[in-house]
Amino acid sequence: MFAEERQQEILRQARENGRVDVVRLADELSVTSETIRRDLTTLERSGVIRRVHGGAIPIERLGFEPALAARDAVMTQEKERIAKAALAELPEDGAIIIDAGSTTERLANLLPMERELTVVVNAPPLAVSLAARPNLTVVMLGGRVRPRTLATVDDWNLQMLSQIHVDVAFMGTNGMSVECGFTTPDPAEASVKRAMIGSARRAVVLADHTKVGNDYFARFATLADIDTLITDTGLHSDLVDDFEQIGLRVVST
Secondary structure, three states: OOHHHHHHHHHHHHHHHOOEEHHHHHHHHOOOHHHHHHHHHHHHHOOOEEEEOOEEEEHHHHOOOOOHHHHHOOOHHHHHHHHHHHHHHOOOOEEEEEOOOHHHHHHHHHOOOOOOEEEEEOOHHHHHHHHOOOOEEEEEOOOEEEOOOOEEEOHHHHHHHOOOOEEEEEEOOOEEEOOOEEEEOOHHHHHHHHHHHHOEEEEEEEOOHHHEOOOOOEEEEOHHHOOEEEEOOOOOHHHHHHHHHOOOEEEEO
C-alpha cells in the first residue's frame, strides 16, 4: 500500500469511527507506529484531521472548517479531473455562477478562451484572475469576505443574487449525504449557496468522494435540488445508486 492510499484509509476510518488509534492502525496496516504518526502529521497539515493523544479525530467531529489553502492541497489529481469533466456542463454562451472553493477554482482556471460567458463569482481571487480574460464578463458578488474561505456572504450578496438568472451554478460543498443533503459549516455561506442554486436553471456540484458521508452544521441543498454531481471514481457504487434513485445524476471521473 502506497503512503497516499494508506492515508486515505486512515482518513476513511477516522470519519467512519469518529477517531483512530495509532497502535491499532499500525497493526491493521502492517506498518510501524512511527509510520502511522507521520501519516497523521501529513493528514493534519492537509487540514482533514486533528492529532490527539494516541491517535486523531476528523475535523468534522470538532466542528472545524479547514482553510481554503489546506483543502486545496488534498485530492489534487481528483479535483483536476472533476474540473475538466465539469467543462461539459458549460453552456455555449450565456451566464454561469462559480462558487468559491478549491475544486470550483480549478474549473474557473480551465474556462475555454473561445467561449463568451458572463461569470458570476463570490470569491475576490477568482474575480481578479478571470477579469483579464477578454472573452469573459465577470460579475463580483459583494459582501463580507470570510477569511477562511475567501467567499463573500451576507445581505449585499443575497440581494444581488435575487436579481439575476444564470444557466448553470457550479457549486462546492464541504459534505453530502443521502440523509442531510449538501452541507457546509457556516450558515451565512449556506445562505449564499442556496441563493446561487435558486438563481440558476441547473445546479452542478463538484466534489471528491471524501466529502460523502460528512454532515456539517448548515444545509444549503437537498439531493433533489441538485441536477448533477461530478465526483471521482472513489465513490462507492452503492452510494451512486442511492443518489441516482433520488434523481441526482452522478458523473464519476
